[in-house]
Amino acid sequence: MKLLFLNGPNLNLLGTREPDIYGHESLNDIVDVVRERATQSGMVILDFQSNHEGGLIDFIHEHASSADGMIINPGALTHYSIALRDAITATGIATVEVHLSNIHHREPFRHHSVIAPVAIGQIAGFGSYGYVMAVDWFSDMHQGSKKP
Amino acid sequence: MKLLFLNGPNLNLLGTREPDIYGHESLNDIVDVVRERATQSGMVILDFQSNHEGGLIDFIHEHASSADGMIINPGALTHYSIALRDAITATGIATVEVHLSNIHHREPFRHHSVIAPVAIGQIAGFGSYGYVMAVDWFSDMHQGSKKP
Amino acid sequence: MKLLFLNGPNLNLLGTREPDIYGHESLNDIVDVVRERATQSGMVILDFQSNHEGGLIDFIHEHASSADGMIINPGALTHYSIALRDAITATGIATVEVHLSNIHHREPFRHHSVIAPVAIGQIAGFGSYGYVMAVDWFSDMHQGSKKP
Amino acid sequence: MKLLFLNGPNLNLLGTREPDIYGHESLNDIVDVVRERATQSGMVILDFQSNHEGGLIDFIHEHASSADGMIINPGALTHYSIALRDAITATGIATVEVHLSNIHHREPFRHHSVIAPVAIGQIAGFGSYGYVMAVDWFSDMHQGSKKP
Amino acid sequence: MKLLFLNGPNLNLLGTREPDIYGHESLNDIVDVVRERATQSGMVILDFQSNHEGGLIDFIHEHASSADGMIINPGALTHYSIALRDAITATGIATVEVHLSNIHHREPFRHHSVIAPVAIGQIAGFGSYGYVMAVDWFSDMHQGSKKP
Amino acid sequence: MKLLFLNGPNLNLLGTREPDIYGHESLNDIVDVVRERATQSGMVILDFQSNHEGGLIDFIHEHASSADGMIINPGALTHYSIALRDAITATGIATVEVHLSNIHHREPFRHHSVIAPVAIGQIAGFGSYGYVMAVDWFSDMHQGSKKP
Amino acid sequence: MKLLFLNGPNLNLLGTREPDIYGHESLNDIVDVVRERATQSGMVILDFQSNHEGGLIDFIHEHASSADGMIINPGALTHYSIALRDAITATGIATVEVHLSNIHHREPFRHHSVIAPVAIGQIAGFGSYGYVMAVDWFSDMHQGSKKP
Amino acid sequence: MKLLFLNGPNLNLLGTREPDIYGHESLNDIVDVVRERATQSGMVILDFQSNHEGGLIDFIHEHASSADGMIINPGALTHYSIALRDAITATGIATVEVHLSNIHHREPFRHHSVIAPVAIGQIAGFGSYGYVMAVDWFSDMHQGSKKP
Amino acid sequence: MKLLFLNGPNLNLLGTREPDIYGHESLNDIVDVVRERATQSGMVILDFQSNHEGGLIDFIHEHASSADGMIINPGALTHYSIALRDAITATGIATVEVHLSNIHHREPFRHHSVIAPVAIGQIAGFGSYGYVMAVDWFSDMHQGSKKP
Amino acid sequence: MKLLFLNGPNLNLLGTREPDIYGHESLNDIVDVVRERATQSGMVILDFQSNHEGGLIDFIHEHASSADGMIINPGALTHYSIALRDAITATGIATVEVHLSNIHHREPFRHHSVIAPVAIGQIAGFGSYGYVMAVDWFSDMHQGSKKP
Amino acid sequence: MKLLFLNGPNLNLLGTREPDIYGHESLNDIVDVVRERATQSGMVILDFQSNHEGGLIDFIHEHASSADGMIINPGALTHYSIALRDAITATGIATVEVHLSNIHHREPFRHHSVIAPVAIGQIAGFGSYGYVMAVDWFSDMHQGSKKP
Amino acid sequence: MKLLFLNGPNLNLLGTREPDIYGHESLNDIVDVVRERATQSGMVILDFQSNHEGGLIDFIHEHASSADGMIINPGALTHYSIALRDAITATGIATVEVHLSNIHHREPFRHHSVIAPVAIGQIAGFGSYGYVMAVDWFSDMHQGSKKP
DSSP states (O other), rough: OOOOOOOEETOOOTTBHHHHHHOOOHHHHHHHHHHHHHHHTEEEEEEEEOOOOHHHHHHHHHHHGGEEEEEEEEEEGGGGHHHHHHHHHHTTTOOOESSOGGGGSSGGGOOOSSSSSGGSEEEETTTTHHHHHHHHHHHHTTTTTTOO | OEEEEEETTGGBTTBBHHHHHHHOHHHHHHHHHHHHHHHHHTTHHHHHHHHHHHHHHHHHHGGGGGSSSEEOOGGGGTOHHHHHHHHHHHOOOOEEEESSSSSSGGGGGSOOOOSSGGGGGGSSTTTTTTHHHHHHHHHHHTTSSOOO | EEEEEOOOTTGBBBBOOOOOOHHOOHHHHHHHHHHHHHHTTTOOOEEEEEEHHHHHHHHHHGGGGGGGGEEEEEEGGGGTTTHHHHHHHHHHHHHHHHHSSSSGGGGGGSSSSSSSSSEEEESSSSTTHHHHHHHHHHHHHHHTTTOO | OOEEEOOOOTGGGGBBBBHHHHOOOHHHHHHHHHHHHHHHOOOOEEEOOOOOOHHHHHHHHHHHGGSSSEEEOOOGGGOHHHHHHHHHHTTTEEEEESSSSSSGOOOOGSSOOOGGGGEEEEEESTHHHHHHHHHOOOOOTTSSOOOO | OEEEEEEEEEEGGTBBBBBBOOOOOHHHHHHHHHHHHHHHOEEEEEEEOOOOOHHHHHHHHHHGGGGSSSEEEEEGGGGOOOHHHHHHHHTOOOEEEEEESSSSGGGGSSOOOOSSSGSEEEEETTTTTHHHHHHHHHHHHHHTTTOO | EEEEEEEEETTGBTTTTTTHHHHHOOHHHHHHHHHHHHTTTTEEEEEEEEOOHHHHHHHHHHHGGGGSSSEOGGGGGGTTTTHHHHHHHHHHHOEEESSSSSSGGOOOGOOOOOSGSSHHHEESSSTTTTHHHHHHHHHHHHOOOOOO | EEEEEEEEETTTGGGTBHHHHHHHOHHHHHHHHHHHHHHHTOOOEEEEEEEHHHHHHHHHHHGGGOOOOEEEEEGGGGGTHHHHHHHHHHHHHEEEEEEEOOGGGGGGGSSSSSSSGGGSSEESSEEEEEEEEHHHHHHHHHTSSSSO | OOOEEEEETTTBBTTTTTTHHHHOHHHHHHHHHHHHHHHTOOOOEEEOOOHHHHHHHHHHHHGGGOOEEEEOOOOGGGGGGGHHHHHHHHTOEEEEEEESSSSGGOGGGSSOOOOOGGEEEEEESSTHHHHHHHHHHHHHHHTTTTOO | OOOEEEEEEEGBTTTOOOOOHHHHHHHHHHHHHHHHHHHTTEEEEEEEEEOOOOOOHHHHHHHHHGGEEEEEOGGGGGGOHHHHHHHHHHHHHOEEEESSSOOOGGGGGGGGOGGGGSSSSSEESTTTHHHHHHHHHHHHHTTTSSSO | OEEEEEETTTEEEEEBBBBHHHHOOOOOHHHHHHHHHHHTTTEEEEEEEOOOOOHHHHHHHHHGGGGEEEEEOOOGGGGHHHHHHEEHEEEEEEEEEEESOGGGOOGGGGGSSGGGGGGGEESSTTTTTHHHHHHHHHHHHHHHHHOO | OOOEEOOOOGGGGBBOHHHHHHOOOHHHHHHHHHHHHHHHHTTTEEEEOOOOHHHHHHHHHHHHGSEEEEEOGGGGGGGGHHHHHHHHHHHHOOOOESSSSGGSSOGGGSSOOOSSSGEEEEESTTTTTTHHHHHHHHHHTTSOOOOO | OOOEEOOOTTGBTTTTTTTTHHOOHHHHHHHHHHHHHHHHTEEEEEEOOSOHHHHHHHHHHHGGGGGGGGEEEEEGGGGGHHHHHHHHHHOOEEEEEEESOOGGGSOOGOOSSSGGGGGSSEEEETTTTHHHHHHHHHHHHHHSSOOO
16 A cells, blocks of 8 residues: 655755754654554555645646555645645545644634545644554555445 | 543434444444553543533533543534533643544534634544544553654 | 424523513413324324423434424524534434524524524424424325425 | 415426426416415415516505415525515515525525515425415414414 | 606605605605706606616616716615616716615615715715705706816 | 704815815815805804814714704714714714715725714715705705605 | 527617727627527527516526527626526526626626526626627537537 | 522633632632622522533523522623523523623634623623622612612 | 723713713713712722823823723724724723623624723623722722732 | 647646546647647647646746737636736736636635636636637637627 | 824834833934934924824825825824825825834734825834835935836 | 845746836846845845745745845735745744835735735835835844844
8 A cells, every 4th residue: 555645835844943843853754754654554655745836736646546545734735725635636546634733723824724625534733643643544444444 | 541532412323323424333332442442552531422512511520630631522512612612721631622524524614613722633534533543642642752 | 193392492481471572372382282283183292392402402312213203493592503403414303493483583693593404494483383384284294295 | 365475586487397306386286276275264365476576566566455465485586686575564565485495405695585584484495385384374363363 | 958767666655655754755746846846947857667677777778868867766776786787887877876765774785885886976864855956966067067 | 043064084175185086166165155055045054174083073062952953074084983973873963974975986995984874864976066965955854844 | 409699688788888898789780690600500599688687587488498508698687686597597408608898807796696606607708709609619519529 | 689690611610720810719719709798788699500501591590580680600601602692581680791801802702792782781801800890780779879 | 099080982971961871970970979989999080081082092191100090981982993902002001991881782883892902801881880890890909809 | 820828737637537527538639629720720829737836927928928819727726826817917918718617616716716807708617618719719809800 | 305204193102111012212212313314315304293193184284285205103093094094195195104013913903004005105014214214215216216 | 144035926027028017127137236235234135036936935945044034025925825924934034025016005815915924024115125125124133223
C-alpha cells in the first residue's frame, strides 16, 4: 500500500522557526517518523512539500493513480484553494486532511476548510501525531478491519 | 490513567437503526473496542451516554477531577450547547472531540462546532475508529513521547 | 394505528395561564379532544409532555418502533433542538409538526424550524385544531385514500 | 359560507406533468374533491387559477367582499409577491395558505413565505389533502366550535 | 406638458377599505385632485392603475415618448420589480416616486426601493398630498425656475 | 404657525463650493426662498445651521415647544445620528426630512436614514425645491385640508 | 426540430431606445436573424415577447410539449421570477438562458439568476449574437455530434 | 415578599474551580449573602441551581405563582434557551437577569441574550455583587419608593 | 472617593417630556438622589450632562485623573461613539454604564453598545434606580468588601 | 487573427478521469476541435494549460500583445484569482470566459466569478462546445458583422 | 505651501497617558517635529486638535481655501464620521489620512475607514513618523518631482 | 542594513501598459529609485518580482534570515493569499505593505488586506513614492531615532 504525504506552504519551516510553538521537529524529522510508522504496517510513503498550489496539484495528478491514499496538510491553502480541492475530486484519491494546530481555536478565517468536504475525514490539533493517526487509519483500513 | 468516554443524544441508537449508514456495531460494541484498546495501554475507561445536555454536564462535573482526559462525541449538541462547552472550560478537563461522520460533508449547520475551540483537537469522518485514534493519542501522551 | 402525541416546553401551562391568548383549554382538555378524534378513526394516542429536550428524545427512542406516526409541537425547541431533529431522523418515525400560533407572525427567530425539514409537513396558526388536522391526516393515510 | 380557492403559477399543470412527484390528480380533480368536502359542510367554493400575479390580485379584489375566507396556494409567488400579500391585508379576507410539498425540505429560497405573516395559518407538506384540512378548519370555525 | 400618473397593485382599493388608515378618498377622488392641480399649471394628466406588473410596463412603453414625465406609486412592486425599474430606465422618462405612507416606518422589507435609484426623487409619508407635491415640482420645473 | 428649519453639517457650503453640482444658490438664498414661501402662507421660519450634532440637538430642545413643526436636512448625520433621532422623538416635534440629492442613487451607506422612521415623511432628490414642498405641506396641514 | 424563442420585459424596446447601448437592431430584426440561422439548420422558431410574467408562463405551458427546446432572455425577471423558473422545471423543457449584456458587469443584484440553476447553460455579454450561439448549440445537438 | 434565585449550568462549580477568575466564594456562600441581604429587607429567597434547561423550567412553573419575582443567572443558556425565555413569558414572573462577568467583553456569541428582552433589566460584570443589586432593587420596589 | 456622573444626549429632557414613560423626575431630581446616596457612603459626585459627544470627552479628559470612577449613561451615543469609548480606555477610568430602559427590548440597533466592552459592567432597565445601584457598587468596592 | 486558448487547474485531466461526467474527450482532443474550427475562419490558436495561477499570468503577459483575443476556462481559479483578473485588465486583452459545466447548478461558491466582470462575456454549461461558441464569436467579430 | 494638520478625539492625551503604548511624545512634541520637517521644505503648518466632530468640520471649512493640503488623524471618527468625510469632499482639499497604530491589527470595527475613500492615501502603523511621511509626500509633490 | 523589496503579480507590467493610470515608470525604474534612496541611508536592497504566490514565499523563506526587513506590494494576492501572510509570520520578518493606488477607492473586495494584520504598517495611494516612504521609515528606525 502506497500513501502520498503532502505538506503545503510554509510547512518546510517546521522546527527551524518558532520552536516554542511548533516544537523542535523539522519536517524531515516528521517525515521520518511517519515513514517508520507506515513501514511497520507494510506501507510506503511518498512525501512532497511545496509552497506552490500548482506544484501540489501537479504532484497529485502525477502520483494519484499509483497510490492508495493521501495524507495532506494543505497549510494556508486549506482555506481558499478550490483548485486543490478539485484535484482531489478529479483524481478520486482517498484523502485524509491533517492540521498540526486546532484550527478552530484560531482566527475565524481559519475555521473553514474548502478541502474537508472532499476528504474522508479531518484531524486537527494533535501536532505531528495527527499524521501518525492518519497512517494508522490507512493501516487499519488496509488490514480489512474497517471500511470507510 | 483514566479517561471519560461520553456520547451525546441519539448515539445510543447506533447499530440498531440505520445499519446501512452507521454499521452494525452498537454503542456497547464500540465501548468494548475502546475499552480494550485503552486497557492495552494501561488506561481505564469510564463511559456514559445521555440524551440530556444537563446529564452530560452533571457527569463531567462529577468525574472530571478524578480523570485525566475525556473523549466526547457530543452528537447534535456539538452545534449549540454552549453549556457543555462551558463545562469543559470550567473543569479544565483535556478533551478530544470525535465525530463518526465527516460533519463538513453534511448540512451547513453541522459544519460549526461550539465545542472545538475548547477541545485539544477534533477528529471527524473515520467512523468508530475515530475513538480509537483518540485513545491512542492519550496513550501516546501518557507515555511521554509527545506533548500537546 | 398508534400515534405518539408530544408537547414540548411550557405547553403544560396551556389554559392555566394567559387564557386571553391561548384560550381556556388545558393541555389535558386538548389531549382528550385529540384522543376522541383518533378513537373515532380507530387510532390510539400515546401522549407525553416534557420541558426537557432529553426527555422528549428518550420518549421517542422508547416508543417509535411501536408507533405508526407522531404529532409533535416542539414548543421553543422548534428553533434550536437539532438533537430532537436527529431523534426523528434516526428513528424514521413519520412526523407531523404542529404549532398553535402562526409562528411566521412572531419574532424573526421563530420563523425558522429545525424540525420542519425532517417532518412530513407543518401546520401552524390554527390553535389546538391544528392537532385535529394532523390526526385526520393520519386517519386519511391509514384508510389508504392518500399516499404521502 | 363561501370560500375562495386560489391557485397560483404552474399549478394548472398538476397531474399532467411529473406524475411521479405530484401524483395523477389534475387541478380539476382536486377542485372537485375540495368542493365536495365543502358542500358536505354547507359551504360554497369559488375556484380560480392564474399564472398572473395581477390576475390573482384582481380576483381577490373582486370577490373578497362577498366571501367568508380564502384558501390559497400561491405557488412560487409565495416567496416574493408582496403585492399579493398586500391584497390579502387590504381586503382583510381570512386566509389559509396551503402548499402541496413541504417547502422547508426544498431550496432555501422556498423556506420563506411573504404571505404567511398575513395569513391565519400555513399548512405544508400534505399534498392535496392540505386543501381538505383548510376546508375542515373553515367548517369547524363556521360551526362555532372554535375561535381563531 | 403631459404627465403620466401611475398607481400599482391594490391602490384601486383606496377609500373603500381601511378608511381609518388610508382615509375616505378613493383613487378617483385623488386623481381628480391631482388633475385639477395639474390643470392650474397648464399640465395634462394621463392616469392608469393596474394590479399587473406587465400592464404598468406596457403602459409606460406606450406613452413614455409622448409624455414629459411620470408620477408613480408602484405599491408593493416598489420592493422587487426590477422589470418596472428597467422600463423607466429604458424609456428614459423623468420619474417621481411617491408613497402614501412613510415606508421607513414599516416592515424592513419596505425600506428598500428598487425604483428609487432610477427616479429623480422620492416623496414618502404625506398621504395623497405627496402626489400634489410631485405635480408642483413638475410645474416648477416647467416654468424654468429650477433645474433637476 | 412657526416652523424650525434646520440644516446639518456642510450645508453652509452650498453655493460657494461645487456649483456645478449643487447650483449657485447659497444657503442664505435658500432660506430666503423658504421664508418667503412660508410668509405667503402665514407661517414663520426660524432657521439654524450647524456642523455640530450637539448644536442641532440643543437647538431642537430649546425651540421645539414653541414651534409647530420642523423641516430638517440632517446632512451626513442622517445616516448615523441616533442622538438626533432621539431628540425628535423626545420633543415630539412634527418633522419633515429633506435631502437635496436622491440619496438612493448614491453610495449604499447613504440609502439608509436613521431619522426617517421618526419623521412624518421624507423628500429626496428635488434640490432646494424639496424645502418648498415641505413648507407647502405644513401650509396645507395648517389650513385644515389634510390630517397627517 | 422546433425551438421556442422568448423575450421578457422591456426587450420589445430594443433598437428604438438607447441605440448607443443596445444597437440599432429591433427585436424584429433579431428574430429574423435567429429564424434564418435556425432555418439553415432545419429548425423552426416560435417567438414570443411579453412584459407579463404570467404571459410568458402561459406561453411555455401551451407550447412546451410540442417544442424541442427554448431560448429565453428573461430580462429583469431573471433575478426574481421563481414562477418562471418553476414553469421551466414543471414542463421539463430544455432551456438556454441568454443575456445581451454581461450581467456580471452591472449592479450586484443583476449578478444572480434564479433561472440559471434550471437551465442547461447561460450565455451572457455577446449582444444579439448570444441568441445565434444558442441556436447553433441546439443545431449541433440535433445533429447528434454532442450530448449535453 | 418571596424571590426565586436561580442559577443555570456550571454555576455550581463557583469557588471550587478557577478561583483566580471567579473568586473563592462557592455558590453556597453567595446564596448565604443574597439570603442575608434579602432577610434584612423582609424578603424570602428560594434558591435553585441546575445544569438542566428542563429542570430550571420545571422549577419556574412550580414556584412562579407563589413568588413575587425572580433573580436568574441563566449561565450559557442565556444565549440559546428560547424555552427558558418562554417560561418567563408564560408565567409572567418579574425577572432580573444577572451575569457575573461582563458578557460584552467576551466572545461575540456571548453578547446576545435571548432572555433579556423578556426581563425587567440586566446587570452584568459586577461579580456576585450583581445579585445583591438585584435584591436591593426588589426591596426598593417592595417599599414602594420606585415603580418599574 | 470621587465619582463622575455623566449623562449624554437628550437626558436633560427627563421629567419635562414624556412623563408617562420616563416618570416625573427631572435630571436634577435624579442627580440629587444620586448625590445623597453617594454622600451617605462618603463619596463625592461631580455631574455633567451634554448633548455634545465632544463635550462629554472633554469633561472626561479634564476630570478623570482626579476621580475614582465614573457612572455614565451615554444615551444614543452608546451605539456609535467609538470616540467616547476611546476616552474611557485612554484615561483608564473605572466606568459603570447605566441605561434607564432595558435596551434589549427596543429596536435592534439599540441592543449593541460600543461602550460596554470597555466598562466594568452594564446595568439596564431599572429606571433611575440603576444609578443608585452603580453608586452602591462603588461604595461597596471602596469599603474593600469586594474586588472587581 | 490569433487567439490565446487557456485552460486552468485540473483541466489537463479531461477525458482520462470521470468520463461519465466529463466525456471521453481529452484536452488534446478538444484543442484539436477548437483549432480546426478556428482555422476554418482563418484564425490561429495558441493553447496553454497550467495548474499554476502564476503560470497562466506569465503566459498572458508574454502573449497578449501579439494576440487578438483570449478564450479562457480558468477552472477553480474562476472563483478567487484576482491576480488572474488583474492580468486580463492590465493587458487589456479581449477575453471570453467559458465553463464546461453550468456553474450555477453547483455549490454556491461556484456561482460567483471574479473573472466575469472583466470579460466580454461568459458561456457556461455547454461542455466543450462552449469553446466552439467562443471561437465562432471571435470569427463573427473578425468578419466585421458584429461589434461588441 | 500651507498644510492643515488635524488631530481628532483623544489625541490630545498623547504622551501623558499610556506611555508604554503611545510613547512619551506629547501632541505638542509631535506638532513641533512635523512643523520643523515642513519648514525645512518651505511649508507652513496650521495645526488643530478637537474632540468635537463639528469643531473639526468648522476648522476645515474655515481654512481649506487658503491651504494646499491636509494631514489628518481623525481618531475614532475615522470609523463613522460621514460628516467629516463630506467636509473633505465638499472643500476638495487634498487630504492624507494618518493613523499612529496599524488599525488592521485591532478590533474589526477599526479596519474600516469612511475617510479613506475620499483621501489621496492612507498611512497606518508607523507611530508619529507617519505624519512625517505625509509631510514629505506633500513636499515631494510641491517640488514637482511626482504627480499623484 | 538589508531590505527585501518584493512585488507581486502583474507589477512587472508597470510603465509598459496603461501609462495614463500607472505612469511611465517601469518596475526597473522604480527599483532604481528605491535602491538609490536606500543606498543614501546605507541600506542594501534585494528586489524580486513574481506572478507566483509560491515563488514569493520561496524567496521570503530563502532571504528572511539574512535581511532586516521587507517592503512588499503583494498586488492582488493582498486580498486572499493567507499563505503569503503565514510566510511573513513564520519568518518573523519586519514587513511594510505598500500599494500604489488607494485600495479603499476601488472595488469593495480590494478594501480588505489579509497581509495588513501581520505587517508593521500599510501605505496606500501615493504611487511609487509609497516605496520611498517605506525606505525612509526603515532608515529612520535604523538610525535609532524611532522605535516601532
